[in-house]
Amino acid sequence: MERSHEEPDEGACAAGPAGAGPPDRAARRAAARAALRGVAAEGSGRRVSDVLPLGLASVDAHLPGGGLGLGRPHEIAPLVEGDEPCALGFGLALLARRLDQVAGEALLVVAPGHPTPYGHGLAGLGLDPGRVLLMEAGSDAEVYLALEEALRAGSLPALAGFVGDGLSLKQGRRLQLAAEAAGPLLLILRPARAEAPNGAATRWRIAAGGGARDRFGCLAGPRWRAHLDRCRNGRPGTWLLEWDHAAHRFGLPDALAGHPPAARLAGG
Amino acid sequence: MAVAALGSGGLRLTAVDARAHALGLRPGEPLGRVQARIGTPLRVHPADPEADAAALLRLCLWAQRYTPLVAPFGAAEGGEGLFLDVAGASHLLGGEAGLMADLAGRLSAHAIPACIALADTPGAAFALARHGRDGTIAAPGANAASLRALPVEALRLEPETVAALKRLGLRRIGALADAARAPLARRFGEALLTRLDQALGLRAEPLAPLGEAISYGAARGFLEPIGRQETIVATAQRLMGEIAPRLEADGLGACALRLTLHRVDDALRALDLGLAEPTRCPEHVGRLLRLRLDRLGPDLDAGFGFETVRLDVTGTGAMPARQGALARLAEPETTALARLADALGQRLGRRVIRLEVRESHLPERADVLVPWGAVRAGGTPLPNGRARVRASAPGEGCDVSGEAAPLTPPLSRTEEGARRAVRSILPPRSSGHGDPEPVTRVVLHWPGPEEGLRPRPLVLFERSEAAEEVIALAPEGPPERFRWRRRLHRVAHAEGPERIAPEWWRGLGKGSPDKTRDYYVVECESGRRLWLYRDGAHAPGEPAGWFVHGLFA
Numbered sequence: 001m002e003r004s005h006e007e008p009d010e011g012a013c014a015a016g017p018a019g020a021g022p023p024d025r026a027a028r029r030a031a032a033r034a035a036l037r038g039v040a041a042e043g044s045g046r047r048v049s050d051v052l053p054l055g056l057a058s059v060d061a062h063l064p065g066g067g068l069g070l071g072r073p074h075e076i077a078p079l080v081e082g083d084e085p086c087a088l089g090f091g092l093a094l095l096a097r098r099l100d101q102v103a104g105e106a107l108l109v110v111a112p113g114h115p116t117p118y119g120h121g122l123a124g125l126g127l128d129p130g131r132v133l134l135m136e137a138g139s140d141a142e143v144y145l146a147l148e149e150a151l152r153a154g155s156l157p158a159l160a161g162f163v164g165d166g167l168s169l170k171q172g173r174r175l176q177l178a179a180e181a182a183g184p185l186l187l188i189l190r191p192a193r194a195e196a197p198n199g200a201a202t203r204w205r206i207a208a209g210g211g212a213r214d215r216f217g218c219l220a221g222p223r224w225r226a227h228l229d230r231c232r233n234g235r236p237g238t239w240l241l242e243w244d245h246a247a248h249r250f251g252l253p254d255a256l257a258g259h260p261p262a263a264r265l266a267g268g
Numbered sequence: 269m270a271v272a273a274l275g276s277g278g279l280r281l282t283a284v285d286a287r288a289h290a291l292g293l294r295p296g297e298p299l300g301r302v303q304a305r306i307g308t309p310l311r312v313h314p315a316d317p318e319a320d321a322a323a324l325l326r327l328c329l330w331a332q333r334y335t336p337l338v339a340p341f342g343a344a345e346g347g348e349g350l351f352l353d354v355a356g357a358s359h360l361l362g363g364e365a366g367l368m369a370d371l372a373g374r375l376s377a378h379a380i381p382a383c384i385a386l387a388d389t390p391g392a393a394f395a396l397a398r399h400g401r402d403g404t405i406a407a408p409g410a411n412a413a414s415l416r417a418l419p420v421e422a423l424r425l426e427p428e429t430v431a432a433l434k435r436l437g438l439r440r441i442g443a444l445a446d447a448a449r450a451p452l453a454r455r456f457g458e459a460l461l462t463r464l465d466q467a468l469g470l471r472a473e474p475l476a477p478l479g480e481a482i483s484y485g486a487a488r489g490f491l492e493p494i495g496r497q498e499t500i501v502a503t504a505q506r507l508m509g510e511i512a513p514r515l516e517a518d519g520l521g522a523c524a525l526r527l528t529l530h531r532v533d534d535a536l537r538a539l540d541l542g543l544a545e546p547t548r549c550p551e552h553v554g555r556l557l558r559l560r561l562d563r564l565g566p567d568l569d570a571g572f573g574f575e576t577v578r579l580d581v582t583g584t585g586a587m588p589a590r591q592g593a594l595a596r597l598a599e600p601e602t603t604a605l606a607r608l609a610d611a612l613g614q615r616l617g618r619r620v621i622r623l624e625v626r627e628s629h630l631p632e633r634a635d636v637l638v639p640w641g642a643v644r645a646g647g648t649p650l651p652n653g654r655a656r657v658r659a660s661a662p663g664e665g666c667d668v669s670g671e672a673a674p675l676t677p678p679l680s681r682t683e684e685g686a687r688r689a690v691r692s693i694l695p696p697r698s699s700g701h702g703d704p705e706p707v708t709r710v711v712l713h714w715p716g717p718e719e720g721l722r723p724r725p726l727v728l729f730e731r732s733e734a735a736e737e738v739i740a741l742a743p744e745g746p747p748e749r750f751r752w753r754r755r756l757h758r759v760a761h762a763e764g765p766e767r768i769a770p771e772w773w774r775g776l777g778k779g780s781p782d783k784t785r786d787y788y789v790v791e792c793e794s795g796r797r798l799w800l801y802r803d804g805a806h807a808p809g810e811p812a813g814w815f816v817h818g819l820f821a
Contacts, residue, residue: 082755082796085727089821092726105605107620118818119623119635121726125821129623133605133640135612142616149611155604210760210795219723219763219789219797222821243821 052098052185054250056239059226063202064233068094071183072201073175075167078192079207079227086224087206088117089125091160091187093222093243093250096127098158098185100248106158107133109146114162114189125222126245140164144171147186151175154182161187165194172199203230209240212253221245223253272299273315282315286381324350327380328478329536334367339475341394344424349382349397351390351475364405372403378534387411390475391467395422395441411469416442423463429456441467484522485580486510493532493573497561500529500577505554507579512548521546521587525553530576537568542613544620544640545606546585552607559614609640629768631728631817722766723789725799725818732815735800744806746788752816757792764788765802789820796820 051067053060060066068074078087095106106127110116116136119129133156137143143161150156167175167188176199179186188200209223223242230236242251270293271283279299291306303310328338328350337353354367361367368384375382385396387406395415396404399422406414415422418441421430433456438444444452444464453461465471486507494500504527515521523546529537541556561568609620620640628634735750746762770782783804791797797820803813 082794085725085819085821086796089726092821115727115729116637117623117726118631118724118728119625120631120724121728121818121821122623124724125726129625129635132623133609134621134623134637135618136621137616137618142618146612146616146618149615150608153604153608153611155608208795208797210791210793213761219761219791222797223795224821 050183052094052101054094055097056241056250056252058252059228059237059239059241059250062228062235062237063231068185069201070185071176071179071181073167073172073179073186073188073199075188075190075198075200075203077166077190077195077203077205079205079225081192083192083207084115086208086222087189087204088115089222089243090204090206090224090226090241091189092117092122092125092127093248094185094187095132095158095160096125096245097248097250099127099131102157104155104157105131105133106160107135107146107150107156108160108162109135109137109143109150110162111137111140111143111164113164113191124245125243126248144175147175148178151178151182151184151186154184156184158185159187160189162189163194164191166190166196167198167200168196169199200230201232202228202234205229209242209253212242269311269313270299270302271313271315321347324348325478326536329538330534331371332478334361334371337475337477339477342476345394349394351393353475353477354386368403368405387414389467389469390473391424391463392469394424395467398422411467412445415467416440416445420444423460423467425460425463429460432456483581484511484514484520484584485578487576487578489576490574493575494577495570495573497558500527500561500574501554501558503577504557504579505550507577508548508550508553511579511581512550515548515581515584515587516589519586519588520584521548522553522581522583523585524581524583526580526582527557528576528578528580529574530578531570532572532575535571537574539564540582542583542619543606544609544613545603546587547606548587552610556610556614559611563615563617605640628771630771631724631768632730633771722787723820725797726821728799728818729816732801732817735814735816738812738814740812743808743812746790747800747814750800750814752798757794757798759790760793761791762788763790768801787817 050070051063051065052070053067054063063069076087076091078084099106108117116134117132122129122132135146137146140163143163147159147161150159167190175186175188205227207225207227209225212220212223214220221243223240225238226241227238228234228236240253242253243249244251269285270281270288272279273282274280275282275296275298277298281293281295281297281299281302283295284293288310291308293302293306293310299312324340324347328340331338331350331352335352335354335357339351339353341347341349341351352371354364358364358367361370364386368386372382372384383397383402385393385400385402385404385406387393387396387404388408388411392406392411392415395418396406399418400414404414419439420433420441423441423444425433433439433444438447441464445468449461462471466473488503488507494503508522508525511522523543525541525543527539527541529539531537539557539560541553541560543556547553613619621637622640623635624638625635626633733752735747735752737749737751737756738747739749740747746764747759749756749758751757765786765788767784767786769784774782785801785803786805787799787801789797790800798816799818799820800814800816803815806812
């Protein structure tokens with residue numbers, strides 16, 4: 001591994017100021033990484049897209065670039081049947097985080113079988129329903145058509161498609177090609193059973209966390225157990241996440257400090 | 269041939285054709301007696317009023333070739349004909365006589381028996397057509413004279429009134445017009461004099477035309493019929509280019525367009541395009557039309573080709589001139605979004621919708637789905653300058669039939685049941701007279717948890733689902749255990765109740781008003797949160813009904 005780092009390193013050094021002393025090892029490695037990234041980006045003709053960080057160092061460290069890549073499809077599914085509202089809530093929380101950063105609207109394209117979110121429930125998650133556009137599609141094919149059309153138009157910063165079957169390899173590729181130019185946050189929500197190999201950049205499975213209480217012992221905000229099953233150029237992991245609807249921020253449960261087994265489960 | 273329907277005392281004839289008429293058959297006779305009286309076999313069809321109405325509507329659409337104001341007969345006229353308001357339109361066919369001759373010729377060419385009359389008022393024209401000589405043209409101002417000899421039933425009166433008038437010896441309209449008015453009004457009520465005045469032109473009678481008169485439109489005829497999609501799109505684009513300067517002069521943009529294609533064999537194809545934002549751009553219209561025709565595919569059925577293409581603006585919206593930026597050619601965000609909404613609408617036939625909050629404590633009535641574009645994203649209603657929108661949802665109404673969908677109010681979640689496909693959608697809000705429509709009970713702000721609102725679920729069921737085998741520790745407390753969707757759920761934590769009372773004005777007409785609901789947020793041992801309610805307050809000796817109404821994230 002060390003040898004492979006040397007070669008671009010030499011090039012980076014040659015390009016750098018000649019008068020400098022022997023460069024620090026970490027700095028050399030960083031320079032080499034930057035050079036490699038540039039080469040990769042040039043080679044494929046793509047620009048290095050931005051990311052949407054989840055705002056938690058322990059989660060973002062698992063994701064390439066420190067967040068969910070914009071302009072790539074991300075798949076979210078419930079862990080088992082019955083966790084659908086949690087998966088929906090996690091996806092909408094991500095949309096809310098994205099809309100917090102940029103102006104514009106989010107488009108949800110809903111295939112039959114998925115419930116339409118309730119407006120007051122959206123507001124309770126911190127997602128302004130006035131900034132959410134909905135479309136009820138008749139089939140999965142229509143969902144993908146609508147998403148591609150919206151991606152090509154390039155005017156929406158966040159998109160989510162709720163499909164009845166898993167994202168297929170072909171559809172994932174098509175979506176990625178359409179999304180590359182605009183670079184929005186693109187989420188695909190599928191039911192628990194429809195699992196298929198696909199071209200999603202990350203694949204999440206969400207289950208109910210449960211037990212979130214505020215200091216008075218009342219029910220606090222939503223808590224999910226998020227499994228990152230697949231992540232291209234990243235590492236999978238499992239976390240217990242809480243969502244703060246007012247600050248649009250994910251958090252790790254406080255109570256874990258005094259609960260070692262739960263903290264181990266939550267990972268880091 | 270005759271048509272029969274179930275009347276008083278069995279089947280009765282409702283309509284007869286010319287040969288049956290010659291045999292002495294009349295509508296209203298019992299079918300059994302008729303069959304016994306005439307020796308010849310009679311072909312009898314069951315009456316189909318809906319098909320009759322549809323056929324009349326088609327005829328009305330066709331008759332719009334003469335004048336834009338066409339109104340089908342209502343219930344009072346028997347629903348078997350149509351009014352044409354030819355004022356200002358007759359000179360196109362060589363005067364009134366020319367128009368009537370043309371109309372009669374075309375109708376007889378299609379084997380439609382018709383009686384045509386022309387007079388100053390709809391009432392007089394109806395009387396002359398039904399009871400006068402076919403083809404009568406009453407001279408302007410000579411209404412009263414031409415009507416005098418006609419029987420009183422020509423006035424569109426109730427049969428009982430007609431019978432009573434005949435008993436009194438008032439058989440002709442002339443006699444009725446000469447009689448003293450006060451005794452007539454006292455004896456027969458206002459209806460008789462209203463009808464008489466309407467026929468004589470002393471009282472105005474508004475017609476209910478099919479569509480509003482269209483002020484912006486253009487048409488192009490072709491010597492050689494066209495049938496290719498590109499040609500149709502190019503023609504429509506050029507027509508829009510003709511209309512655009514007129515719209516621009518009035519500061520308007522098109523919100524709804526109708527493309528009418530006249531086929532060589534006299535069939536009509538109408539395509540309605542609804543737009544999210546007013547536009548004047550021919551390229552945009554052409555693009556949407558292309559998407560629409562792509563979706564329609566062979567359903568368009570060009571046959572031997574279209575000889576006339578007509579583009580009408582059926583709905584307009586204010587579109588004030590905007591100062592263009594010199595340096596930046598970027599268009600505002602909403603326009604890009606409107607284009608996307610239009611493209612999706614035409615390509616998939618589905619509209620982009622929004623959630624809108626309604627002021628109601630009942631959760632299922634607290635939000636509705638409205639099409640995007642009715643109110644802008646910022647939350648301010650569209651300026652209502654001279655906006656006009658037809659009373660049908662544009663873009664959704666007619667595909668190829670030329671029939672418009674009726675205006676339907678938005679359904680709340682409970683009323684709509686499980687039919688997602690027919691979820692109704694409000695047309696863009698507008699008013700006919702320029703003053704803004706009073707908007708009541710619409711708030712454009714979503715109250716959040718910070719404002720003291722109790723938590724609301726992320727998913728609300730359209731119909732709440734019953735929870736069974738509910739065990740509660742206290743009879744008026746939250747459940748400990750329940751079965752829902754065939755699975756047993758144990759409650760780890762419950763919060764509540766939040767009592768939501770029904771709106772008192774909604775249960776007034778019904779026998780059993782809705783009950784008060786006590787809502788609980790319940791966390792199961794699996795960690796999932798549900799929104800349960802007990803239907804009705806606790807009453808001793810009465811089993812409580814529990815329902816799951818929503819799911820939290």
